[in-house]
Amino acid sequence: MSIKISNAPYNERVQEGVKNDFMRKAVASAQGRFRSGRQKQADELGNWEDWRTLGEEIRTHTLRNIDYYLEILSENVSKRGGNVFFAKTAEEANEYIQHIIKKKNAKKVVKSKSMVTEEIGLNDALAEVGAEVVESDLGEWILQLDEDLPSHIVTPALHKNKEQVRETFAVKKGYEQSDKPEELASFARQQLRQEFLAADVGITGCNFAVAESGAVTFVTNEGNARMVTTIPDTQISVMGMERIVPTWEELDILVSLLTRAAVGQKLTSYITSITGTRLEGESDGPEEYHLVIVDNGRSKILGTEFQSALHCIRCAACINVCPVYRHVGGHAYGSIYPGPIGAVITPLLDGYEDHKELPYASSLCGACTEVCPVKIPLHEQLIRHRQIIVERENKGNKMEKLAMKGFAKWASSPAAYKLSAAAARPALQPWSKNEMIKSGPGPLKGWTINRDFPAPAKQTFRSWYKNRQKGREV
Amino acid sequence: MKVSLFITCMCDIITSNVGKDTVELLERLGCEVDFPDAQTCCGQPAFTSGYLEESKKAMKQMMRAFKDSEFVVGPSGSCVGMLREYPKIFAGDPEWEKEANNLAAKSYEITQFLVDVLGVTDIGSTFKGKVTYHPSCHMTRILGIRDAPYTLLKHVQGVDLIELPIKEDCCGFGGTFAVKNSVISGEMVKEKSLHVSETGAEYLVGGDMACLLNIGGRMTREGKNVKIAHITEILNHHQ
Numbered sequence: 091m092s093i094k095i096s097n098a099p100y101n102e103r104v105q106e107g108v109k110n111d112f113m114r115k116a117v118a119s120a121q122g123r124f125r126s127g128r129q130k131q132a133d134e135l136g137n138w139e140d141w142r143t144l145g146e147e148i149r150t151h152t153l154r155n156i157d158y159y160l161e162i163l164s165e166n167v168s169k170r171g172g173n174v175f176f177a178k179t180a181e182e183a184n185e186y187i188q189h190i191i192k193k194k195n196a197k198k199v200v201k202s203k204s205m206v207t208e209e210i211g212l213n214d215a216l217a218e219v220g221a222e223v224v225e226s227d228l229g230e231w232i233l234q235l236d237e238d239l240p241s242h243i244v245t246p247a248l249h250k251n252k253e254q255v256r257e258t259f260a261v262k263k264g265y266e267q268s269d270k271p272e273e274l275a276s277f278a279r280q281q282l283r284q285e286f287l288a289a290d291v292g293i294t295g296c297n298f299a300v301a302e303s304g305a306v307t308f309v310t311n312e313g314n315a316r317m318v319t320t321i322p323d324t325q326i327s328v329m330g331m332e333r334i335v336p337t338w339e340e341l342d343i344l345v346s347l348l349t350r351a352a353v354g355q356k357l358t359s360y361i362t363s364i365t366g367t368r369l370e371g372e373s374d375g376p377e378e379y380h381l382v383i384v385d386n387g388r389s390k391i392l393g394t395e396f397q398s399a400l401h402c403i404r405c406a407a408c409i410n411v412c413p414v415y416r417h418v419g420g421h422a423y424g425s426i427y428p429g430p431i432g433a434v435i436t437p438l439l440d441g442y443e444d445h446k447e448l449p450y451a452s453s454l455c456g457a458c459t460e461v462c463p464v465k466i467p468l469h470e471q472l473i474r475h476r477q478i479i480v481e482r483e484n485k486g487n488k489m490e491k492l493a494m495k496g497f498a499k500w501a502s503s504p505a506a507y508k509l510s511a512a513a514a515r516p517a518l519q520p521w522s523k524n525e526m527i528k529s530g531p532g533p534l535k536g537w538t539i540n541r542d543f544p545a546p547a548k549q550t551f552r553s554w555y556k557n558r559q560k561g562r563e564v
Numbered sequence: 565m566k567v568s569l570f571i572t573c574m575c576d577i578i579t580s581n582v583g584k585d586t587v588e589l590l591e592r593l594g595c596e597v598d599f600p601d602a603q604t605c606c607g608q609p610a611f612t613s614g615y616l617e618e619s620k621k622a623m624k625q626m627m628r629a630f631k632d633s634e635f636v637v638g639p640s641g642s643c644v645g646m647l648r649e650y651p652k653i654f655a656g657d658p659e660w661e662k663e664a665n666n667l668a669a670k671s672y673e674i675t676q677f678l679v680d681v682l683g684v685t686d687i688g689s690t691f692k693g694k695v696t697y698h699p700s701c702h703m704t705r706i707l708g709i710r711d712a713p714y715t716l717l718k719h720v721q722g723v724d725l726i727e728l729p730i731k732e733d734c735c736g737f738g739g740t741f742a743v744k745n746s747v748i749s750g751e752m753v754k755e756k757s758l759h760v761s762e763t764g765a766e767y768l769v770g771g772d773m774a775c776l777l778n779i780g781g782r783m784t785r786e787g788k789n790v791k792i793a794h795i796t797e798i799l800n801h802h803q
């Protein structure tokens with residue numbers, strides 16, 4: 091897999107999502123939990139807006155000086171015995187990691203949850219060199235067993251319910267117990283424990299890398315990143331190049347924003363850091379450590395009007411409040427990154443050609459922008475994408491283009507406006523019945539598939555007003 | 565106080581009763597209302613569809629139309645929200661930046677104007693019925709108006725105000741979104757209609773006609789008997 095996760099056309103994906111009642115129920119109930127949890131945490135802090143401003147400032151500063159901080163990070167990781175590799179593309183990252191796997195003659199790899207490894211399609215690359223990959227995040231493990239894809243960036247198996255999980259465990263792993271979450275989790279735990287012990291290499295993503303100390307940090311609730319980083323002697327972390335903080339102090343603030351915004355937790359269950367290799371005199375740490383820093387289109391975004399999209403800390407708050415995501419689910423986006431942030435970054439990372447519908451998959455309600463803990467103006471960036479699609483990419487619909495040209499003429503000429511305003515009612519007369527249009531022409535057609543439209547008023551406001559003024563003058 | 569009415573093209577052409585209520589309401593509260601005849605549309609349909617140049621033509625017309633107004637008041641959170649975005653859009657434009665700032669600074673959505681500028685919370689109106697209120701997205705999130713409509717509604721005698729479940733969720737209108745993404749928009753409005761029914765309200769009230777026509781149109785399609793009413797209609801009602 092890569093960023094693009096489907097070859098089906100957009101409309102088909104949407105239909106598929108809308109038809110999936112199971113998924114929609116699961117999403118609606120998860121959104122309900124996440125929303126109220128986030129709100130509670132925000133209220134509890136009392137000055138949530140100040141926190142968001144702080145989050146925004148930290149991310150703005152860091153991204154403005156990203157070259158500097160990446161250098162410091164790289165120096166510090168190297169100082170602590172780690173190897174740092176800057177990968178310009180997904181292929182470069184995969185090849186580097188394949189090389190290590192081959193060198194180590196590794197047969198089994200355990201992974202903790204990571205979106206960037208999904209983005210670069212690392213699992214396929216590992217399979218190519220004969221390594222068995224085991225996902226250790228519960229949600230990711232379920233999806234792996236089921237040969238399914240993540241539909242959410244924090245809770246990847248959000249679209250599945252417990253009956254479906256039980257079924258997967260039964261078919262793929264011979265599970266015989268009930269669909270009680272405790273029993274399912276305990277089964278997964280036993281199974282995964284064996285995998286941790288047998289693994290040759292551990293691969294992690296990265297929530298934030300701390301430049302000042304070279305510590306690559308993971309935030310989990312299951313402790314699986316801790317298991318992955320503790321047992322295998324060879325460790326590889328893969329990070330998107332923007333996932334960096336200057337010092338522990340900023341880490342503290344961003345983790346706090348992350349867990350509160352993501353799932354409504356004050357603090358996560360586990361924060362794990364890996365700081366290079368086991369140096370002389372140290373009692374723990376891996377023998378070999380590699381940090382792969384992935385660009386894959388990110389540096390192209392730097393310095394553009396979309397730079398703030400790189401501020402994202404992948405909390406999924408925007409996804410959890412999104413009413414579009416609510417009805418279509420994650421897979422409909424056709425990108426490994428769904429929801430509002432997905433609609434913003436997917437075309438940036440992977441081009442407009444395959445993803446030109448995404449910026450329109452939003453009613454621009456602004457719920458995403460309102461909750462983003464680092465204040466990314468998501469809905470404004472979606473509008474900006476639309477402008478680029480129309481102006482630069484020339485991918486706009488031809489009829490729409492004509493209509494908009496007409497709109498400009500209409501709205502900049504009061505005389506033309508007045509004429510057509512008065513003509514609207516008679517023009518729509520053939521479609522109106524009892525002051526209601528049940529099936530309209532042109533753009534009204536899309537509207538009237540699902541709802542009625544009223545016939546235009548018998549008298550426009552302006553003519554009513556004019557008559558009223560006249561009456562008063564007399 | 566001198567107030568220029570910004571009618572919005574929708575309330576001018578489709579639902580002109582909203583404009584009448586707005587004018588009467590403002591006059592009742594002692595405002596001198598005028599209607600600059602050169603106004604057209606705020607430009608939002610083109611702007612949100614990505615047609616920046618086309619939308620700017622409409623915006624410039626609006627800036628010309630309201631150049632001399634003291635206050636500009638409109639019965640729509642979304643359209644007034646658009647006026648408030650002009651400064652961002654014309655930032656750095658030597659000819660229009662000042663005009664854009666000027667218009668944005670004097671523009672108000674009607675409930676905001678009543679509560680924040682006129683300082684009125686009780687209009688002295690009466691309206692009998694079970695009412696639920698849909699807080700439209702741009703009103704809430706772009707203009708930041710959260711309390712004014714509730715404050716005003718609570719003071720209307722006879723109104724039984726029932727909270728709308730998951731009220732913060734978009735109704736699915738979203739301008740051209742309703743047409744371009746009609747499947748998703750349709751699902752959104754179906755859920756909204758369901759929530760309105762759960763309240764048992766007889767009237768769905770809001771501050772944006774476009775959203776109300778969306779939800780109302782869905783409800784009539786479903787054969788439901790809930791009426792839609794712009795908030796000015798309730799506020800301008802006295803028995």
Ligand code: SF4
Nearest residue numbers: 402403405406408462
């Ligand atoms: S865009 Fe903002 S809200 Fe969405 S995932 Fe990123 S940080 Fe979270």
